[in-house]
Amino acid sequence: MKIAIHKSGGFSERWINYCQKNSIDYKIVNAYDSDIIKQMADCDAFMWHHHQANYKDCLFAKQLLFSLQQSGKKVFPNYNSGWHFDDKVGQKYLLESINAPLVPSYVFYTSEEARKWIDKTTFPKVFKLRGGAGAANVMLVHTRREAKKLVCKAFRGGFPQYSGWRNLKERIRKYRLGKTDIKDVLKGVVRLLVKPEFAKMHAPEKGYVYFQDFIPNNTCDLRIVVVGNHAFGIKRLCRENDFRASGGGSLIYEKSQIDERCVKIAFDVSDTLHSQSMGYDFVFDHNGNPLIVEMSYGYAVEAYDKCEGYWDRELNWYSGENFDFCGWMVEDMLLNN
Template sequence: MRIAIHQNKEIFNHSTSWETEWINYCDEKNIDYEIIDCFSINIIEKLRDFDLLLWHIQNYVLQDMLFARSILQSAKQMGLKVFPDYNTSWHFDDKVAQMFLLQSIKAPIPNHWFFATKESCKKWINSEADFPVIAKLKCGAGSNNVKLLRTKSEALMYATKMFNGGLSSSPSILFKASSNYKSAPDWSTIKKRIKRIPDFIQTYSRAKRMPKEKDYCSFQEFIPNAGYDLKIYVIGDKISFLARHTRKGDFRASGGGNLSYDKSLVPKNVLESAFETSDKLKLQCIGFDYVVDKSTKKGKIIEMSFGFAHQALIGANGYWDRDLQWHNEPVNAPHEIIKNLLKK
């Protein structure tokens, strides 16, 4: 088994990229691998010498979003095993696609309304919408592009922007700084986040190259929660979690960094639906964002992504198996992916 690991540091070189973990794992296990640039000339011919291709697609790298899935699918067509495969990646960083997909299998999700014309959107806002509602761009991370619209006038203003000039999906420097400060429990956490400023600057510079989002509106039902949401990770037969507490004076939790690993916050129905959804969609690896309705205790999926901060997952120090029995063994997602692919 010979593994190709995509890496192009000229385009993107981030401390949380999974290729570093893949390289370390292959070195530790004496697995034959090579670092390759999938944007190089004659890449398809070069891939004929490999059995497996790994690529940590970055949502703020335009080249990745434009071409990675085409190259991965072409490699699979040649007989290579790939990560992420088509089932796992086609909806990556597309919250609208995710909602349609989750609706198709009747997964537990909030109500969702999508509009491709200004007229239909404004008609719904004026006559049918029940406020507050959540407005989301189809792309972006860290809840930067998620807004709570409390009134009809706010929703109409938002729709006007989306169907005229549009909105940028790139992260806001002010929002990120404020979010990190508000969610930091102590000075040592603030110092750790300051050290990651170069990562953010690189992400921001790449994100600014992405086109504006416009000519659609996507709204989601607002689900009152108990002050946190859940990130539920399913990788093969293992499922783990972290809880993210909402920021002070904000309804959002994603991107804030105020984490908890209290297993009592995870209802059984969330674990069961996460396994079921992952199985139905044939996903290799996925992180589901859940909100738990504080009145019913039922979890609902609000978005999903195969890519996530794997270091945060390691902090859970364990996982549940298919029988929902807990094991005190930390899960390193990039390592698990290689192990699962080599089993098949």
Template sequence: MRPRRVAIQPDKLWREDNPRHQSYSARWTELLTRDGHEVVPVDVFAPEAFERIRACEGFLWWFPPLPFPRDAAKRIILALAHATDVVLFPDWKEAWHYDDKIAQTYLLHAARIPMPETHVFWRYGDAVAFLRDARYPLVMKLAAGFFAQRVTLIRNRAEGEKWARWLFSSGLSNLHRPFRRLVLKEFVSLWRRHARTLDVSHGGEEQGYMLLQEFVPGNDFDTRVTVIGDRVFATRRYNRPNDFRASGSGLLDMDPAKIDRDALALGLHTARTLGAHSLSLDILRHHGQPVITEVSFGYEAAQVAIRPGHWRGDALTWSEGSVRAEDALLEDFLSRLPA
């Protein structure tokens, strides 16, 4: 392959002494430089950013699910996809619905991808009318958020109407205050250390809508499937004690023999249907079939690297050995650059 010119927006999310430290950009820069390619570091918030990116064949940017830089990044990616020929990761098909459960709901519905019955209400009266005759419990989600701190269970009509009044008036920023104090405080502290590229001060209340999803009983775990190209990685994530949520529990089982092949096949099919080069999916079982509750292009690189191997292609052939997400993403990205 001839030398390429690739723009990269730096990312660095965790402190150096934290085992969860990751930087996609550092690994991409290391690999590209080693192989003789030119890396052009950019600051997407600087006036000259677009000209620097336009002078390159490709642009790489991993960004976290925080209001900033997430909201800015989605707009920038869409602008570049609309007006340039630069090859992007993520591209617009992966970025536009990132950390937006409402957008994901509409996308999965439109693509006829199996998911639990999910409703988005934009009018208070419609939400209350639905809650009046709904079958409980229901899962309520805020559109943005991670580690399940913005997901809760509604057990009856009174609870549902209470949440509806909040959402259609002053709004909500979080559904689990103790979790917010104990966990998000640490994340905010870490991210503030990297204020040059991240700024957690950009936030706000979620309001003016209500997102409700059918509760799927009988699931002590979900299956986290990650698709990179034709590679499929998967892990069981067990629920927290006395909780219905698996996201962020840290209770992982990476035994490949326990992974349902139809969940793997659904993950690969969904990524291809949505045109995603990278996609992480949370999968439950409903009436014996796999269903998807959330999708995202972004995920912790370590959650891929710690897996003992992966499945590949339509035949889902097992391939033994650890793979770094950054490496697989870069390999596929380079293959998409013009000859």
């Protein structure tokens, strides 16, 4: 068994460490090379932590991974884990189709249909672009008028995936909380003028609108990750005077803070979908029932290093920080299934 790894930070550094430590045969490949398929000839598996904020990855990561999977090689992420990555609209259909507890979600592909719905639904609602992370493309819509303005934009010029102002505001917020330095804020100012490559290359999001029911009174969300037979989680506090937790940077790691019903749901959904790795975001409705808001095969690695431990499938608990969940991903490549 030889594993090809595209080195891109994120999971990949840890995959490489795991291979080195356990004498697993691997080679580094460059997924962007045109002859990548040929380079894979002497390998049995391919692992790539592709990222939603890299425009090149968005162009072909899924296509390359699925092509290699079709040729009989093991890949990470495989089709079941990856096809709906950074696609909340895809996730809506998927989670509805398996009766998973998704927050009630609505999508429209014409402004007429969207307006009809806006006229008869209640507000506030949560508006989201299908892609993006760290709550960058998620906002609360208080009124019909606001919602119609968004619909207008969605079916005219569309929405940029990246907003320099939003980005700067977030840096200033973190600076005020002592979570970043002044250099980071200045970088944000520069970013107003010099857009990141991703912002320049990504087409505007348009031609659809996506809303969810707003689930009020959540001061945090829960992120539960399932990798193979293991699950772990964190609680993420919402930003001050804001309903959004992800990307806020206030994390709680204690086991006692994680509702095990979410762990059970996460295992069940991952089983049904046969996914290798999946992070689920949960909020709680007025009856205290957990609801999924979105899911993702990829996530920031460092965020989980301080988890107090992890669960197995029977919800037995294993204490200890710094468990190697990226190593578990490599182990899965070595299995014959």
